[in-house]
Amino acid sequence: MADRQRADARRNYAHILAVAESEVAEHGGSASLEQIARVAGVGSATVRRHFPTRRALLEAVSRQRIEALATRAHELTGTGDSRDALLEWLTEVLTHAVTVRGLAAALAYDGTQTEPAQENSCTAALEEAAEPLLRRAAQQGAVAADATVTDLITLIVGIVLATEHHPAPAAQANRLFQLAVTGLAPRR
Template sequence: MPDRQRADARRNYARILAVAEEEVAAQGAAASLEQIARTAGVGSATVRRHFPTRRALLEAVSWKRIEALCARAHDLAGKGDSRDALLEWLGDVVAYCVCARGLAAALAYDGAGAVPVHENSCSAALEEAAGPLLRRAEQDGAVAAGVTVADLITLVVGIVLATEHHPDHAARADRLFRLAVAGLSPRS
């Protein structure tokens, strides 16, 4: 939000964002933009002026968590075993996505545009932050060559979205994430 906005526009933005955070927490990514506008006491056009797409709204609602995940990636970079550091970070992404409804949808690639990753500021921020974790794990031979952070985020998003209606959503998502990491073959 530009600093040059009028005071009433800044207040509207803050009010819409606060209401959107509550609505997304309650309803998930499908939260009604019209309900958000009504609860915030503004018109639908005002919501759309600040957040022209649902993705823009979800990204704004998720941004604090994205910043925390980026900081976590920076904290883990260079610490301990590279595979463990990467998996710990990915486990944090799963946990955040499970507890923060709408975050997985904000991270999902929608295929819009020629280079969707650059149109998704949440995923782009995570990719940049986690790049060193992945590169270090790849250099140590702990991750197969060619794996990208985008691949890993897509895997996490798929798991979280596939389990969101399970009675024990968090445990199921964590189990599937661990299964994906371990693979299907028994250990020798």
């Protein structure tokens, strides 16, 4: 009987997560937990049991993309020019965050914790994966020694959230990101 209940709970979770993915894709980080419950055909208490906070929901919806970005950071660590490798990874994070609604919100620091990455499993996973990539670039003098992965993720989140209603959000986000990494000095 317990195995059947666990199997039912797993199916229920998977169904709610699928509905949540659809709702977040449509409405972004502000997707309604109540609407998710209605579409999934469960009570809002059931949704909240699986996802006690909006952050937990967004993190669950973003988990696969975060894992892919973490894997990509590992792949790029130690390859080619350290700055180029770091910027390639950051550009991929930016691209994912612009094109996948809700990802920027999942990565955003919400102000409720004293340490941004400690209570945000998405940012913590990216920080752990990209730390060697950033450290190598810093050791080679290719980036500021005091830059952190959390700083860089925060920069990307800010750019994505600031451009999400722009007529061409991806192009504008990329332009602002390039401006941030090259600085304001004119190109020569």
